[in-house]
Amino acid sequence: MSGIRIKNLRKSFGSYTALHGIDLQVPNGTLLALLGPSGCGKSTTLQLLAGFETPTDGEIWADDVLLSSSRGVLPPEKRGISLVFQNYAVWPHKTVAENVAFGLAIRRLPKAELVERLDRALRTVRLEALRDRYPSELSGGQQQRVALARALAVEPRILLLDEPLSNLDAHLREEMRFEIRQVHDLLGITTVYVTHDQSEALVTADRIAVMKSGHLQQLGSPEDIFERPSNAFVATFIGANNELAGRSEGQGAIRVGDRVLTAPDRSGAARGAPVSLCVRPSQVRLSEAGQEAGQEAGAGGPCNVLPGVILRSAYLGEYRDVLVDIGNDQTLRAFVPPVRSYGPGMAVTAHCPVEACQILGPAA
Amino acid sequence: MGVISTESPGRTPGVAARPATARVPLVKAVAVGIVALLLLLLVVQPFGWVLYNSFHDDVSGAWTLGNYARIVQSADLFEPLVNSLILAVATAVIAVGVGVPLAWLVSRTDMPFRRTIRVLTLTAFVTPSFIGATGWILLAAPNSGWLNALWRIIAGAEAGPLLNIYSMAGAIFICGLYTVPYSFTMVSSALDEMAVELEDAATTLGSGTLRTMLSITIPLATPAVIASFILSFIQGLTLFGVPAFLLTPTGIPVVTTKLAEFYQQFPPEIFLAAAYCMPLLLVTAMLFRMRRRILGRKQYVTISGKTRAGRLIRLGGARWPAFFAALLMPLFSVFLPYAALLLVSLTRAWGQGLTWENLSLHWYWWALFGNSETSTAIVNSLVYSTLGATLCVALGTVVAYFVERRVVPGAGILGAVATVPIIVPGIVLSVGFFAAYTRAPLNLYGTPMLLIAAFAATFLPIAYAHGGAILKGIGPELERAARSLGAGEGKAFLSITVPLMGGGLVSGWFLVFIPIIRELSVAVFLITPKTNVMTTLIYNAKDGGNYEAVCAMSVLLLLLTLLLVAAARPLTRLLSARRTSRKAADTAGVFPA
Numbered sequence: 032m033s034g035i036r037i038k039n040l041r042k043s044f045g046s047y048t049a050l051h052g053i054d055l056q057v058p059n060g061t062l063l064a065l066l067g068p069s070g071c072g073k074s075t076t077l078q079l080l081a082g083f084e085t086p087t088d089g090e091i092w093a094d095d096v097l098l099s100s101s102r103g104v105l106p107p108e109k110r111g112i113s114l115v116f117q118n119y120a121v122w123p124h125k126t127v128a129e130n131v132a133f134g135l136a137i138r139r140l141p142k143a144e145l146v147e148r149l150d151r152a153l154r155t156v157r158l159e160a161l162r163d164r165y166p167s168e169l170s171g172g173q174q175q176r177v178a179l180a181r182a183l184a185v186e187p188r189i190l191l192l193d194e195p196l197s198n199l200d201a202h203l204r205e206e207m208r209f210e211i212r213q214v215h216d217l218l219g220i221t222t223v224y225v226t227h228d229q230s231e232a233l234v235t236a237d238r239i240a241v242m243k244s245g246h247l248q249q250l251g252s253p254e255d256i257f258e259r260p261s262n263a264f265v266a267t268f269i270g271a272n273n274e275l276a277g278r279s280e281g282q283g284a285i286r287v288g289d290r291v292l293t294a295p296d297r298s299g300a301a302r303g304a305p306v307s308l309c310v311r312p313s314q315v316r317l318s319e320a321g322q323e324a325g326q327e328a329g330a331g332g333p334c335n336v337l338p339g340v341i342l343r344s345a346y347l348g349e350y351r352d353v354l355v356d357i358g359n360d361q362t363l364r365a366f367v368p369p370v371r372s373y374g375p376g377m378a379v380t381a382h383c384p385v386e387a388c389q390i391l392g393p394a395a
Numbered sequence: 396m397g398v399i400s401t402e403s404p405g406r407t408p409g410v411a412a413r414p415a416t417a418r419v420p421l422v423k424a425v426a427v428g429i430v431a432l433l434l435l436l437l438v439v440q441p442f443g444w445v446l447y448n449s450f451h452d453d454v455s456g457a458w459t460l461g462n463y464a465r466i467v468q469s470a471d472l473f474e475p476l477v478n479s480l481i482l483a484v485a486t487a488v489i490a491v492g493v494g495v496p497l498a499w500l501v502s503r504t505d506m507p508f509r510r511t512i513r514v515l516t517l518t519a520f521v522t523p524s525f526i527g528a529t530g531w532i533l534l535a536a537p538n539s540g541w542l543n544a545l546w547r548i549i550a551g552a553e554a555g556p557l558l559n560i561y562s563m564a565g566a567i568f569i570c571g572l573y574t575v576p577y578s579f580t581m582v583s584s585a586l587d588e589m590a591v592e593l594e595d596a597a598t599t600l601g602s603g604t605l606r607t608m609l610s611i612t613i614p615l616a617t618p619a620v621i622a623s624f625i626l627s628f629i630q631g632l633t634l635f636g637v638p639a640f641l642l643t644p645t646g647i648p649v650v651t652t653k654l655a656e657f658y659q660q661f662p663p664e665i666f667l668a669a670a671y672c673m674p675l676l677l678v679t680a681m682l683f684r685m686r687r688r689i690l691g692r693k694q695y696v697t698i699s700g701k702t703r704a705g706r707l708i709r710l711g712g713a714r715w716p717a718f719f720a721a722l723l724m725p726l727f728s729v730f731l732p733y734a735a736l737l738l739v740s741l742t743r744a745w746g747q748g749l750t751w752e753n754l755s756l757h758w759y760w761w762a763l764f765g766n767s768e769t770s771t772a773i774v775n776s777l778v779y780s781t782l783g784a785t786l787c788v789a790l791g792t793v794v795a796y797f798v799e800r801r802v803v804p805g806a807g808i809l810g811a812v813a814t815v816p817i818i819v820p821g822i823v824l825s826v827g828f829f830a831a832y833t834r835a836p837l838n839l840y841g842t843p844m845l846l847i848a849a850f851a852a853t854f855l856p857i858a859y860a861h862g863g864a865i866l867k868g869i870g871p872e873l874e875r876a877a878r879s880l881g882a883g884e885g886k887a888f889l890s891i892t893v894p895l896m897g898g899g900l901v902s903g904w905f906l907v908f909i910p911i912i913r914e915l916s917v918a919v920f921l922i923t924p925k926t927n928v929m930t931t932l933i934y935n936a937k938d939g940g941n942y943e944a945v946c947a948m949s950v951l952l953l954l955l956t957l958l959l960v961a962a963a964r965p966l967t968r969l970l971s972a973r974r975t976s977r978k979a980a981d982t983a984g985v986f987p988a
Binding site for chain 1: 420870872873875876877878879880881882883884886890891894895897
């Protein structure tokens with residue numbers, strides 16, 4: 032298989048293990064997002080890919096070239112891998128054009144080709160007009176584009192992006208997401224994109240690898256990750272989620288406090304093992320206590336029914352965000368149509384369609 | 396579209412599955428080797444010889460503990476230790492007692508002419524203390540001193556001298572005076588860098604000015620105060636020029652002057668001198684350890700340049716009295732001694748009094764052009780300082796780079812070695828270099844190399860620390876970006892890191908050059924008539940009693956130093972100026988930030 036192959040990659044710093052054996056494949060031409068909370072090992076993975084760290088164990092291959100193993104690493108400058116840093120790392124003593132041309136000059140390209148490729152890279156990120164500026168005269172978004180152009184100009188085999196948008200303000204961030212995806216569609220460079228922002232990952236990536244505490248939790252398409260999370264951590268990390276902790280009552284059943292609930296079971300857990308019932312707040316429906324379940328509640332087939340009391344209710348315009356105390360120290364969040372005036376203290380019944388619920392095991 | 400093709404440089408089958416190796420590249424190995432060798436020559440070897448010699452007998456050359464036994468047993472050798480401790484404690488007390496209030500006045504109050512006081516205090520900083528001592532000899536020698544002469548006019552001819560600079564009190568006064576700038580600088584920069592918000596937070600909680608000062612400002616400045624006490628103590632302990640000028644004539648020995656005596660007496664007792672360095676080393680090493688623990692990891696504050704003016708405390712009616720009190724420090728350390736030196740240097744013969752006929756530039760002409768001895772020393776000073784500072788900064792920066800970027804495993808050891816000279820008093824380093832390089836195979840005695848190397852070694856810790864501080868301000872990802880674009884480690888260092896260090900390196904160079912050109916104690920055992928420098932020439936000429944020449948040389952050295960200090964700042968700024976393209980400057984304000 033061609034592309035990046037990461038085999039059983041482990042990295043320890045002294046007694047601390049940052050990566051516990053990661054296996055990943057990134058087919059050529061795809062954009063993989065490494066997604067996870069801080070400290071999950073995604074940046075370490077990127078540093079290993081770039082060749083700045085030596086793995087403790089395992090191997091990194093690009094096509095049929097061994098890049099890194101515990102015996103040694105091909106130095107960063109020999110990998111054909113460009114890296115875009117979180118804080119851009121645009122050199123303040125060089126102009127935009129000098130920054131972008133640096134990698135080309137290292138390759139001793141003929142003058143004409145150098146100029147052509149420099150222009151092309153600047154054009155790709157729409158920076159032609161600013162070529163003679165120094166970085167101190169650029170905005171954050173412009174510096175980000177310089178960093179991107181600099182990385183692209185050398186026509187790398189692989190492009191690594193390390194939280195490239197996290198230093199930008201929210202508005203610009205949203206815009207740049209699409210821009211990065213656009214550049215990827217244009218050039219088709221195999222890309223690994225590190226981020227802690229799930230929506231960034233969903234927008235840009237072909238495939239997402241969710242990580243936590245140095246373990247790979249799930250690798251799949253954005254739809255896979257959102258709709259079929261492999262465990263409760265992934266479900267909660269991507270999008271809003273309710274996670275009701277309980278114990279397995281056998282395949283398809285979970286005991287939460289004194290109730291047994293049913294749902295499609297993908298935990299593979301043995302009876303009695305700790306599992307969670309996960310359901311998105313947007314799938315939860317509410318009705319006033321004592322009343323029959325509303326028509327809309329019963330419409331989608333069988334439901335897990337949970338009586339409770341409203342703790343908090345916030346009106347958000349498009350919907351109402353309601354937090355329900357369902358006893359046993361557990362709460363359930365529901366996004367319901369805003370027309371109903373649910374207030375704190377009100378007794379309600381929560382209906383969770385069985386098909387919208389999933390029984391999932393804990394994180395790896 | 397294929398605008399940029401995805402060519403793969405490493406896909407050729409020949410490279411396929413090539414095992415990546417952990418082998419250190421040749422260039423890197425050579426660079427590390429050179430650095431390690433230089434450190435070995437500059438630090439480890441001289442230091443090792445001092446240690447080795449201290450266990451050998453001067454006469455027989457056999458292994459012995461006798462040198463150490465003699466230090467403890469002989470009152471003759473024990474007394475200087477006690478005197479040195481007295482001098483050190485008193486120096487530290489004066490430095491902190493004067494320097495801290497002065498720093499507070501300048502940094503935190505609305506005292507008039509604060510900037511002037513700061514500049515004058517820094518002028519005292521760059522004044523070599525032995526030159527200050529020379530000036531004060533002219534002012535306060537028991538018989539001929541001008542202040543004493545003035546006193547006799549006021550109090551009558553029979554009155555004894557008011558001041559006697561040739562005494563322990565005199566030496567303490569001078570050492571303290573020229574150490575005040577150390578504590579002043581440390582404490583005032585601590586006060587300057589203190590976030591105003593910390594004080595404001597206390598004020599918003601209802602704390603008054605005095606209370607804020609007592610409960611926030613002073614505790615936050617305490618580490619700097621303690622650290623400056625320790626530094627001043629070490630200064631008092633290790634100064635050589637001042638006691639040699641003021642205490643040796645009256646027969647009060649301290650450790651540093653005693654060390655010189657071992658060399659000058661016949662037969663010289665060089666191995667005993669080596670052993671005699673050890674108590675000094677022990678104390679300084681201990682104190683630096685303490686200082687490091689107190690300052691913790693904030694020992695070297697990076698130059699962030701983001702100084703914010705704090706709220707100034709209103710002194711009210713005490714403003715002017717505070718100013719006049721603060722003025723005493725520059726009066727004693729700069730105005731009076733400088734005036735004395737200048738006047739004497741401008742007289743043909745000092746004894747003939749101040750008349751128009753006696754005024755001349757004779758001694759300046761004499762020093763610059765009139766004889767080869769002084770002109771050689773001036774040239775030597777400039778050449779050795781330039782080369783020494785360059786070697787020092789180059790080596791210090793590269794070591795700092797190795798350590799900061801962990802270029803090789805065990806780089807920390809190189810850093811530790813580069814820091815060692817900080818605990819080695821100049822005079823001990825002189826002993827070490829004498830021991831290491833006056834024998835085969837590296838007999839450098841009488842060559843400029845010896846002095847250049849000794850100067851570079853003495854100030855290596857400053858260059859190393861400074862280089863480290865600059866590098867901390869330059870994110871490693873700036874280099875890594877270059878690496879990922881195909882630049883090797885050396886190329887990334889030279890094309891990215893060095894230009895970015897630019898102004899910082901220049902300021903570091905001056906930071907080393909200035910103390911080198913005024914350094915006396917390191918050079919004192921290493922010079923020969925051919926390799927004399929200005930400081931040692933002044934030191935030796937003073938023994939000859941030719942005060943006019945001494946003063947002219949001193950004024951020249953001071954002028955040179957002050958000129959360099961004045962040039963350092965604009966040069967540094969020029970090289971670290973924030974780059975701005977002309978085009979952007981034209982359209983400044985038009986383009987949205």
